[in-house]
Amino acid sequence: xxxxxxxxxxxxxGPTAVINxxxxxxxxxxxxxxxxxxxxxxxxxxxxxxxxxxxxxTQETTHxxxxxxxxxxxxxxxxxxxxxxxxxxxxxxxxRMHDVRYxxxxxxxxxxxxxxIVNEQAEKxxxxxxxxxxxxxxxxxxxxxxxxxxxxxxxxxxxxxxxGLNLDNRALPGVHIAVIMGRHAGFxxxxxxxxxxxPDDGPHLIYLPERPFILEKFLADVKEVNDRLGRCVxxxxxxxxxxxxxxxxxxxxxxxxxAHGNVQLSGTGALGEALANQIKEKLGLSRVRSDTLGYxxxxxxxxxxxxxxxxxxxxxxxAAQFAIWHNxxxxxxxxxxxxxxxxxxxxxxxxxxxxxxxxxDNFINAAGNHVTPEFKYYLQPLLGSNMPEASxxxxxxxxxxxxx
Amino acid sequence: xxxxxxxxxxxxxGPTAVINxxxxxxxxxxxxxxxxxxxxxxxxxxxxxxxxxxxxxTQETTHxxxxxxxxxxxxxxxxxxxxxxxxxxxxxxxxRMHDVRYxxxxxxxxxxxxxxIVNEQAEKxxxxxxxxxxxxxxxxxxxxxxxxxxxxxxxxxxxxxxxGLNLDNRALPGVHIAVIMGRHAGFxxxxxxxxxxxPDDGPHLIYLPERPFILEKFLADVKEVNDRLGRCVxxxxxxxxxxxxxxxxxxxxxxxxxAHGNVQLSGTGALGEALANQIKEKLGLSRVRSDTLGYxxxxxxxxxxxxxxxxxxxxxxxAAQFAIWHNxxxxxxxxxxxxxxxxxxxxxxxxxxxxxxxxxDNFINAAGNHVTPEFKYYLQPLLGSNMPEASxxxxxxxxxxxxx
Numbered sequence: 001x002x003x004x005x006x007x008x009x010x011x012x013x014g015p016t017a018v019i020n021x022x023x024x025x026x027x028x029x030x031x032x033x034x035x036x037x038x039x040x041x042x043x044x045x046x047x048x049x050x051x052x053x054x055x056x057x058t059q060e061t062t063h064x065x066x067x068x069x070x071x072x073x074x075x076x077x078x079x080x081x082x083x084x085x086x087x088x089x090x091x092x093x094x095x096r097m098h099d100v101r102y103x104x105x106x107x108x109x110x111x112x113x114x115x116x117i118v119n120e121q122a123e124k125x126x127x128x129x130x131x132x133x134x135x136x137x138x139x140x141x142x143x144x145x146x147x148x149x150x151x152x153x154x155x156x157x158x159x160x161x162x163x164g165l166n167l168d169n170r171a172l173p174g175v176h177i178a179v180i181m182g183r184h185a186g187f188x189x190x191x192x193x194x195x196x197x198x199p200d201d202g203p204h205l206i207y208l209p210e211r212p213f214i215l216e217k218f219l220a221d222v223k224e225v226n227d228r229l230g231r232c233v234x235x236x237x238x239x240x241x242x243x244x245x246x247x248x249x250x251x252x253x254x255x256x257x258x259a260h261g262n263v264q265l266s267g268t269g270a271l272g273e274a275l276a277n278q279i280k281e282k283l284g285l286s287r288v289r290s291d292t293l294g295y296x297x298x299x300x301x302x303x304x305x306x307x308x309x310x311x312x313x314x315x316x317x318x319a320a321q322f323a324i325w326h327n328x329x330x331x332x333x334x335x336x337x338x339x340x341x342x343x344x345x346x347x348x349x350x351x352x353x354x355x356x357x358x359x360x361d362n363f364i365n366a367a368g369n370h371v372t373p374e375f376k377y378y379l380q381p382l383l384g385s386n387m388p389e390a391s392x393x394x395x396x397x398x399x400x401x402x403x404x
Numbered sequence: 405x406x407x408x409x410x411x412x413x414x415x416x417x418g419p420t421a422v423i424n425x426x427x428x429x430x431x432x433x434x435x436x437x438x439x440x441x442x443x444x445x446x447x448x449x450x451x452x453x454x455x456x457x458x459x460x461x462t463q464e465t466t467h468x469x470x471x472x473x474x475x476x477x478x479x480x481x482x483x484x485x486x487x488x489x490x491x492x493x494x495x496x497x498x499x500r501m502h503d504v505r506y507x508x509x510x511x512x513x514x515x516x517x518x519x520x521i522v523n524e525q526a527e528k529x530x531x532x533x534x535x536x537x538x539x540x541x542x543x544x545x546x547x548x549x550x551x552x553x554x555x556x557x558x559x560x561x562x563x564x565x566x567x568g569l570n571l572d573n574r575a576l577p578g579v580h581i582a583v584i585m586g587r588h589a590g591f592x593x594x595x596x597x598x599x600x601x602x603p604d605d606g607p608h609l610i611y612l613p614e615r616p617f618i619l620e621k622f623l624a625d626v627k628e629v630n631d632r633l634g635r636c637v638x639x640x641x642x643x644x645x646x647x648x649x650x651x652x653x654x655x656x657x658x659x660x661x662x663a664h665g666n667v668q669l670s671g672t673g674a675l676g677e678a679l680a681n682q683i684k685e686k687l688g689l690s691r692v693r694s695d696t697l698g699y700x701x702x703x704x705x706x707x708x709x710x711x712x713x714x715x716x717x718x719x720x721x722x723a724a725q726f727a728i729w730h731n732x733x734x735x736x737x738x739x740x741x742x743x744x745x746x747x748x749x750x751x752x753x754x755x756x757x758x759x760x761x762x763x764x765d766n767f768i769n770a771a772g773n774h775v776t777p778e779f780k781y782y783l784q785p786l787l788g789s790n791m792p793e794a795s796x797x798x799x800x801x802x803x804x805x806x807x808x
Contacts, residue, residue: 060797300565
């Protein structure tokens, strides 16, 4: 039985480089079906639904949609709203008023939870309705997904950044700390390992939120690498915590307070600077620098994995297919089926909603300060085609005449 | 008369994305001449010369040189040493011992000054010797150069970053501050303007070291943009100063000290955070973020202007040609001869050495908070081919049924 009515598609949470591929996948596929009366895009996520701020995407050209698809960051705008029951009731009421029968929400696990609640309300009201969550997050932390759209491109940005930071550090040696996004899951920080080509390439040390960060161990690690190579490149997750789950930034702030009085360390660069200060003070090294990769990780224009682009398009397209042909609800997940191939499986929304996947143990080395070859093997196909590579001069040194 | 002997090539100062193009230009061109007995690369700039740390680049393959050419950051390593007379004497002594007759130093105005001093010592000693400075700096601040190799690629990285940050800010509105390299010259910060496609795209405000930064004016500017657009993207040079030439970071540190006691703001993210705090406190805005683009600006792997690549190669090649064929000393400069074409002119080393070019007045708007169309016209051809572009959805809003 065909379910006739409108489609609403929305984008939630932090943007990614490929989130518009999923949007365009939904729109182009939905527009093929005669029972779809209109395809609406909600402006600024769920808040656009309760405000009735819809763009009529039925009237957008295919060419412009394709241009938007290759543009990073949510073209419909986004929101940080996390709807409760009452908010979801308002969403549902608006859907009913507009005869919306299909809802596609592109986002992380919070968005998945919103889809779940709205869907339950439709069921309670005996309103025929299909709601599908489309995965998206650079954190790569959705359950039952081999990986999530947005992660491969962000991972590629991190890898290309670290290739450069390693080369910079090699030319002008010292200690360099790169702070990478990821409050709970370390996948994005771990992607820095893809920058290593030669055995002595950085990042030499990688610290993830999945392992306790022990300051003394960290300093000993840095000293060991610096003594051996005369330089050290470190990648750390912004979310690193101590044994008790206290964020390292908060701990270092307390330490600095004790030592220097009322010190305020907050915002983007603080963790990298606090760690750099520790290295300067405790190890007596002078050239210590830090970079916080910041918002570029999720929005930089022109660094994208083509694998990620295609998959992000496909999850949008599959969402429309599942909803319109198969008449089912759920969350699209990515299954790896070969090296390299994937398939898309629709899972119950409750499998994904409000849960977080962390790095599995076999992706983290025993010392807790780097990744394993298993992780590199997992990551490699996701980075896409034409991954740039650094090369070195490899000739011998010329004979000395004076300092013989 | 053919001058027979060795070539030494070295790289100094901060790396760029194309500095190895110039190195490879020197090596490949020099290796064609029978009077060149060896082509040596000095490891870590001038410090490699006094330590006799040379790589014999005569024995590197052309293929590997081409691979190195597309790798960012000084392949020979770099140095921050700024040689004085005595240091230059040691350089010259080492050249004499190794029968070095040609010296090519790829670097900024400090490197040019080193070449000048070494060259004078050769002249005083009646030692037949050619020394050429090859321009390189992301700051674009060398006199008599239309622009300098390294700048176009860094400018492209900044532009692509700001395209992304603008899109991110559009999806999740607020104030976003991007802090960009440039202590004295604002060219790199100004390049952020290339991110603007639609009239309301950021960066909405651009602050350069060439104009005094007045905090009250800055806050009023941000307020005006935010009131008008509901968001604001700002690009600032790390080197912005007040009317008296005091760096803004130092001023804000003093202000914070007065307000909160002993506050320490130092290192990479501090300026952006201090400005963000001012906006939060004085304008009462809540979502204010900052990014400090940091070392990625000069080393990121995979964001390069092809125009920059070709020109960086050519300045190296021309240096070898000038020295070996024409038997002259000097600094290679880039002249713009058309839209778009350049030629290379050898100028006296004293024209370039230890001088700094700033943004001309006609590149900065009257209010001192953005660039002019003249600057955009100047910059555009430098960014190279296939500059990525953002696109927007452009359909109308759907009619409201409830909030009519």
